[in-house]
Amino acid sequence: MPGFFFEKKVYENTWANRPSAVGNNGMMLYISDVGVGGSYWFSNGTTWRAMTGKYLLDSINAPIVTGSGTTATVIKTVTIPANLIKDGDKIMAECSFIKTGTVDTFTTYFAIGPNGGTSDPYSLIINQPQGTNLLNRFSYATNFYSPSTFVSTTRNTSGWGTTTVNLYTGAFDKTILNYLSIAGKFTTGVIETATLQEFDIFHITGGV
Numbered sequence: 279m280p281g282f283f284f285e286k287k288v289y290e291n292t293w294a295n296r297p298s299a300v301g302n303n304g305m306m307l308y309i310s311d312v313g314v315g316g317s318y319w320f321s322n323g324t325t326w327r328a329m330t331g332k333y334l335l336d337s338i339n340a341p342i343v344t345g346s347g348t349t350a351t352v353i354k355t356v357t358i359p360a361n362l363i364k365d366g367d368k369i370m371a372e373c374s375f376i377k378t379g380t381v382d383t384f385t386t387y388f389a390i391g392p393n394g395g396t397s398d399p400y401s402l403i404i405n406q407p408q409g410t411n412l413l414n415r416f417s418y419a420t421n422f423y424s425p426s427t428f429v430s431t432t433r434n435t436s437g438w439g440t441t442t443v444n445l446y447t448g449a450f451d452k453t454i455l456n457y458l459s460i461a462g463k464f465t466t467g468v469i470e471t472a473t474l475q476e477f478d479i480f481h482i483t484g485g486v
Contacts, residue, residue, distance in 0.1 A: 286304075286306060287306070288306045288307065288308050288318070289305065289306070289307050289308070290307070290308045290310060291307055291308070291309060291310070292309065292310055292311045293309050293311055293312045293359045293362065294359070294360075296309065296319075296326065299321040299322070299323065299324060299325045299326045300323065300324065301323075302321045302323075303321055303322065303323035304320065304321065304323075305320065305321045306318065306319070306320045306329070307319045307320070307321075307326070311359075312335070312359065312362065313333045313334060313335055313336075313481075314334045314335070314336065314337050317333045318330070318333075325364060327483050328481065328483040331482065331483060331484075332480055332481070332482045332483070333480065333481055334478060334479070334480055335356060335358075335369070335479040335480060335481045336356040336357075336477075336478075336479040337477065337478045337479065338354060338474065338476070338477045341473045341474060341475050342354060342473065342474040342477075343471050343472075343473045343474075344384075344462050344471060344472045344473070344474070345471070346382075346464055346467055346468065346469055346470055346471060347463060347464065347467060348463055348464055348465065348466070348467040349463055350385075350387055350396045350461045350462065350463040351461055351462065351463065352394075352395050352396065352459050352460070352461045353460050353461055353462055353474055354459070354460050354474065354477055355394050355395070355457050355458070355459045355460075356457065356458040356459075356479050357455070357457060358390075358455070358456040358457060358458060359455060360452075360453055360454050360455050360456075361452065361453055362452075362481070363452045363456075363481075364452070364483070365452075366484045367481065367482060367483055367484055368481075368482040368484065369390070369458060369479065369480070369481055369482075370479070370480045370482060371388065371458070371460070371477070371478070371479050371480075372476065372477075372478045372480070373386075373460065373474065373476055373477050373478075374474075374475045374476040375462075375472050375473065375474055375475065376472065376473045376475055377470065377471070377472045377473075378470050378471050378472075379468065379469075379470030379471075381466070381468050381470065382464045382465055382466050382467070382468050382470045383464065383465040383466075384462055384463070384464055384465075384470075384472045385462060385463055385464075385465070386460065386461070386462050387459075387460070387461040387462065387463075388458070388459070388460055389458075389459045389461065390450075390456060390457065390458045390459070391450075391456060391457065392451070392454055392455065392456055392457070393457070394457035394459060395457075395459055395461070396459065396461050398457070398459065458479065460474070460477065
């Protein structure tokens with residue numbers, strides 16, 4: 279019996295100008311301004327879901343070297359458009375740092391919120407202590423539960439330093455523009471540097 283092939287049109291749009299998912303069940307969109315190289319979405323009749331369930335939201339294409347200051351400085355900021363995150367979604371970061379020197383301690387901060395910097399309240403602290411050319415790989419995941427609970431977790435794959443994980447149940451507003459920022463600082467400010475070698479941010483769409 280011959281097979282049947284159905285052609286499904288994929289429409290291109292930006293996230294802000296996407297049509298409503300309601301009433302467009304089965305529609306497929308290419309969103310040009312969300313994800314590295316854009317991303318593909320479909321309507322389930324209620325909301326827009328990433329077609330692959332997980333996509334690369336942002337990344338770096340070259341290492342970023344930090345300064346040696348003792349004040350937390352933002353290294354990289356990722357834009358999270360309004361209404362991109364739904365209850366049940368996750369934002370996951372996979373990162374690695376190399377630190378030079380044998381004296382100072384480098385501390386990494388993750389922050390997420392509307393300000394785009396270290397003043398955002400939802401944060402995770404990872405202390406990366408003394409050592410020469412130490413490589414630290416870790417992942418950082420956020421889980422968004424209804425109505426506004428925010429959970430931060432981390433997995434430190436090298437056993438380098440300690441991790442402080444904070445649980446927040448404050449009003450995280452998904453309906454506005456938010457940012458995920460990674461920042462860092464040294465303890466004493468001796469002439470050492472840390473290099474962000476890898477930084478990949480994934481959005482996992484499990485929400486409703």
